[in-house]
Structures are given as C-alpha cells and as structure tokens.
Amino acid sequence: MISRVMSAELAEHAGQRVTIAGWVHRRRQLKSVSFLVVRDRTGLAQVVAASDLPGEESVVEVTGTVTASPRAPGGVELVEPEIEVLTEPYAAPPFDLYRPVVSAGLPTILDHAPVALRHPLLSAPLEISAASVTGFRETLDGLGFTEIHTPKIVASATESGANVFGIDYFGRRAYLAQSPQFYKQAMVGVFERVYEVGPVFRAEPHDTVRHLAQYTSLDAELGFVRDHRDVMAVLREVVAGMLESVRRRAPSAVERAGAILPEVPAEIPAIHFTEAQELTGSDEPDLSPAQERWLCEWAAKEHGSEFLFVTGYPMSKRPFYTHPDPARPGYSNGFDLLFRGLELVTGGQRLHRYPDYVAALAARGEAVEPYEGYLQAFRYGMPPHGGFALGLERWTAQLTGAANIRQTTAFPRDLHRLSP
C-alpha cells in the first residue's frame, strides 16, 4: 500500500515529515504563496507550496513537514512539500468541487455522478446511509436475527400486479421482486428471526422527488410475537441503533450534511388509525400526505417525539397477508411509522395459518395458484409473526433534509434515468 498518513491524523504528527495522498481539492496561487488542499477519505489537508501546482482532481502524493497553522483545516499544514502526481485528470469537473456549496443543478450532478459525488456535501448522505445500514444489522444481530439473501427474479408479482418490471428469463416471463416479503416470511419458519438488506424494484411510472425504480429495502421479520406491538418494539430498537451508528460512525458526514439527528423516545408514541382520523377530522380509509404531516406536528407537540406509530389501518387498505385485529376485524394489526411528516416504515403482524391465507385470497377474488410457492411455508406450521420494511433512501432523505430522494443514492434509477 502507498505508505501515507490520513489527513484527519495529521495533527498527531506535528513536526514530522510525512506523506499524504489524495486528490487536489483546490489550488490557490497567490502572489507570495500558494496553497494546495488535498482531499482524502478522511477530510482535507492544506499544503503550503511553491508555484506550478497540479490542477484540481489530480491524484497526488505529497511529502512534507507537519506544522501548526491555526487557520488550516485540522490546525496543521504541510510545508516544504515534494509533490508527486500519480494521475493527471483528463478534463475539468463539470462544476467546482471545492466550493462550499454545490453550484450545479440536480441533472448535472446525476449525469456526472462519478465525479460529482466527490463533493463533500454530496458524499455525506451516502456515508450516513452506510452507517445506518451497519446500525440496522448490528441491532438485529444482537437480537438473534439471521441475515438472508432472497431471489430478485420471481415468477409473479409480490406486492401488487402493477409497477413490476418484466424480464426475459430463459424464454419465460419473470419479474423483478418488489419486496422480499414472501421469502422473509418463509424464512421465519427456518430461523425465526431474519433480515435482508437488498435492492427492490418498482416500475414507478411517475417522475416524483420521492420515488425510485430501484431502492434499498431494510427488511426484518420475526416469529413468536404476540401481535404487531412486539414488532414495533423491535423496530424502535432498530431505529435507535441506526441513529446511534450514524452518530458514532459518520459524525463528519452529519456535520457536512447539516443533519439533525432525532432522539428516539424509550417508547415511541402510538395512536390507532381511528384516533388519527378523529384528530385530523377525516373519514377516509387512508391517511393523506397532509394528514401525515399534521400528525407528526401533533406528536412533536403532544409527545415531544419526531416519530409516531399509527396502528390499526383498515384491512381494506393493507395487503392480503395482513393479520386482522381480533377485537376489531375491519381493522388490521398493521402499522406505519411516521417520521418528520412522512411514512418511513410499513409493518405489521401477518397471517400465520394456512386456511386464513386461502380465505384472505378468496375474499379478494384472487386465485391461490400464483401463491403456491409462498403458501407452502404456512402449510407446515408457522408461528405468529410480523415484520417491517424501511426504505433506506427515504430514511437518509428524512435525516439529511434532502429535497429529492435522488440525492441519497449514488446512481439513482427512475423513469428517465438508466445511466451512469
């Protein structure tokens, strides 16, 4: 490996002659002195140099003496440098990566993602995203969950017939999985508690700031629950673990993104769907985006929480595998977790008895045959279980305040975008 000191550790080497390596983030040639700012994965380092400096985005190794300099990043700079250029860039970036704000619009950023994401403001959401996923897994590993990997090519649509990508599978018609729902439920029969972090695909025909054709779904499912409230308790731990991981692993990204991390109450407030209707003066069978925003403001005011569970959505609005509320059969043991005005997680208790699945499909006028593979698990004895799915990009967008979900993933896919 190229022997080097990372920029974030320079201060520990004051007085020593060391080598750093990275990209020329900025060069400033003044009359009497010139500066080179070198960017590596840990941050920026300032080099006091002679003239004739390599251009921005050149890849360089710089050997110099670490010297205190209160105005430099990290309080030190490199002086008396020897600069070696490892790679010359072949073109100038489409916008200046060194400016504190991003001067380009979203289409330019997305078209030039491989270089645009080098801007410290644009890489920050991806670091927060990575730290979040680590926290998700860490929390569930600690609770005895097993990670699974399930098929992304499936024989029939999983969530609904619409918005599914067709694929030519050795001359047969197949589809890209819209969720790992059926597989994670089946694996509860094997490991009791499972999770998967993986891509899901939605042929979303609308061009909105909130939808992607591929996103990363954080899925968990667990058996031997009493009802959906046990699932909600695990979700509370997961969300807290994700935030703790972001705090610990990505403090610089949090700062760059200006992200305000929420506190997670020991118990997240929960209201029943019918209470939500009463509070918002509605009799619709679902919550509108405006109602979700209003309810979040209400929860902040009443409970001091940026999170709010809404439970008991009407069965008619939930998928066929949803477990009804035994006490109020028109309502479900399903829930949403709202966060900062938006539905962040959907989950609930599922049916676990085979005859209940047969009846649920019949009640919706659906044939059993397309679900045969899925229903297998329930034929052979399944415990009461439930789970949830959290969209990683939406989570990151809510944490960072991103106006467009495309800013939370490196190479978004949408109605119009298939590259880079």
Place this chain on the structure above:
Amino acid sequence: MISRVMSAELAEHAGQRVTIAGWVHRRRQLKSVSFLVVRDRTGLAQVVAASDLPGEESVVEVTGTVTASPRAPGGVELVEPEIEVLTEPYAAPPFDLYRPVVSAGLPTILDHAPVALRHPLLSAPLEISAASVTGFRETLDGLGFTEIHTPKIVASATESGANVFGIDYFGRRAYLAQSPQFYKQAMVGVFERVYEVGPVFRAEPHDTVRHLAQYTSLDAELGFVRDHRDVMAVLREVVAGMLESVRRRAPSAVERAGAILPEVPAEIPAIHFTEAQELTGSDEPDLSPAQERWLCEWAAKEHGSEFLFVTGYPMSKRPFYTHPDPARPGYSNGFDLLFRGLELVTGGQRLHRYPDYVAALAARGEAVEPYEGYLQAFRYGMPPHGGFALGLERWTAQLTGAANIRQTTAFPRDLHRLSP
C-alpha cells in the same frame, strides 16, 4: 413477545419451571412414556410428556420443569409439561425433518424449500453463509471501507455481452447487472475503499452444479495501491475475518454441516501464472479445472496451505479494465485465489488512466460509447486501484463440501428454476 427460554439456555434453568416455544421436531410415543422434541432457532429441547401429543411441525409453547437428563440434548429435559398448540400444520412435510440424514433428493428439497430448510442439516450452510458475510463486512469496516449500493438495472452488459438478462425498462431495453464492477471502481474516486454485498445476475444457459442465475457477490475495491499485491493482502485479511466470524458466530452450524474450516497462512502462497504452467506442464493461456485442482494439492503439500494465489494471468484472458504487469506487458496484474481445488476469488489491479481505457477498448475492437458513463470516473483523476469479487455461494459450498451449489442458498435460481 412470547415469554420463553431458548432451548440452548435450558440447562441454566435447572429446577425452574419455564416456557419454551418452537416446532415439534419429533414426537415419540412409547409404551410407558412419550417424548416431544421441540426445535427452536438455537437447537432442540426434549419434553417428557403424556400421550396425545401434537404432530410434527406443530408450533407449540411448552411450560415445564427443567430436569437433568444425561441422555437428552443439552443434558436437560422438561417434565410435567403443559403444551399449548399455537398453530397446527395443514400437511405433513415431504420428508421427515427429524431424521439425522436428509432422506429426500435435491429436487424435492428445492421444490419444498420453505419447509425443507427447517432440517438442521439444510439450514447449516445458510448460517455459515450469514456468518461469513458478517465477517466480510466487519473486516472491511475495520480497514476504513465504506459500504455502497449500486444499480442492478444497467444500460449495457458489464462483464461481457453474453449471459445477460434483458429487461423491459419503461419501454427501453436494459439489463440486469452481472457485477458492480464499474460502479465500485467509480466509488473509489469518492470513498477510496468501498465494498458491496449484493445480488448479481448471469443468464447461465448451462445446467451445472456450480452455476446459479443469481448469486451473492462480495465485492471490494480500494485505491492508492502499489499494485495487485496490496489487494491480495487485503483479501487475505478478509478471508481470515470471514472464517473467524464463522468460528465465532456459527459453531453449531459448522458442526451440523461437518465443515472443516481451513487455516489461513499469514501470507498465502502465490505463484505466477507462468510457474503454474511449468508446474502443470501446460502452455494453454488459462488454467483448466483439473490444473486448478492439481495446483491446490501442490500448495497443500509444498506450503501447507489450502489457499493459493495465482498471479499474472495473460492479459488476453482478463477483462479490458485489467492493469498489465509493467515488467511483462503480455501478463496482467490480475490474480485468482484458489481454494480446495476451485477458483474462489478473481481480482487484480485495474487501469486508472483515462487514455489507457480508450486504448484498451480500441485494442479489443470495442467502441467507447457504451462505456461513457463508466469512463467518466477516469476522466477526472483516479488513483491506482484494484479489487476483487468473491461468490458467497461458492465459498459456502467449498467450506461445507456441498456437492451442488444449490444447497448453499435458500431459493436458487437456475435455467429451470424460478420458484419457490
């Protein structure tokens, strides 16, 4: 949550009255006494019961008194039980899950995966797989890598024109990604060190015991390397970390699977491709499966290592993005890691200068245009870098001695199989 003690912890509760929950693994009604063996995610527990016991795969809660019993699993059993059936099975499993060996053939197992995988021998590879992935990530997290998630829907084939699944993408032609190669390289420009664990897709038209249409690829890529040997050093740490994680996290699965975990030498022996040719008396430009097996036996004998690096494969046999050996331009800075007779990992140093990519494509008679998105990263300054890809299912098969790679993943996809 249903309040319960896990079967593996029963011995700690000797003399106490506790509740366990799980599946009826086996019931044995003898003349004078009956036994119920209950399976949960931690193992098996024996219950001494009266007659009239629930059938196999019933989901039960059993409350009883923990009593020493040297011949029972874990040295304890539950006596004076109260048994509550939570879910009755609707059918008998296609083969007996309680028998120490699996009596069904692979087609039956795969057709009935949701229930077949409950057999302790069949779930073991999946636990080893999960523990391996945790070790992969843990090792790379410790080395300053950042996790990424890249598109699985792409505009053009990544690895070669063949074996690619076509997809209808909003009326346009698109493909399922055969690897995250281009994206992970681009992200070296952002984070220097990145990894991804995700599905890749190969429209493999042959029905073999070693190929899947979807598999889980463990990909890593890192910048600021001197050459491929730095990549090999990281890979050595990763393999050791994966094995350490399996030892620590999945000891029961290792035992059930009869897996023999290899030792990883402090430095894995490495030979140049030309030496491999000499040793095997070949002048072909690639190694045959028989040669790979021979070389592994040789490494075991000569170096006491089950792992062997072969470096410097001819450029003509490696992808266009491969970095040549500066001292011997017909040979590459690419490597394979062989393990127990099989290529387990492919990796190497990549080209990092834009003009080199243009020249490499021209030399292969390929147009630059389909690669425009990919080549962007190299236009703007990329450090010397390299990486590797390890197929998770193949790794698990080599560890467990699985005769067919389909035994190492829950729901395999192949030429003929699209469900469950």
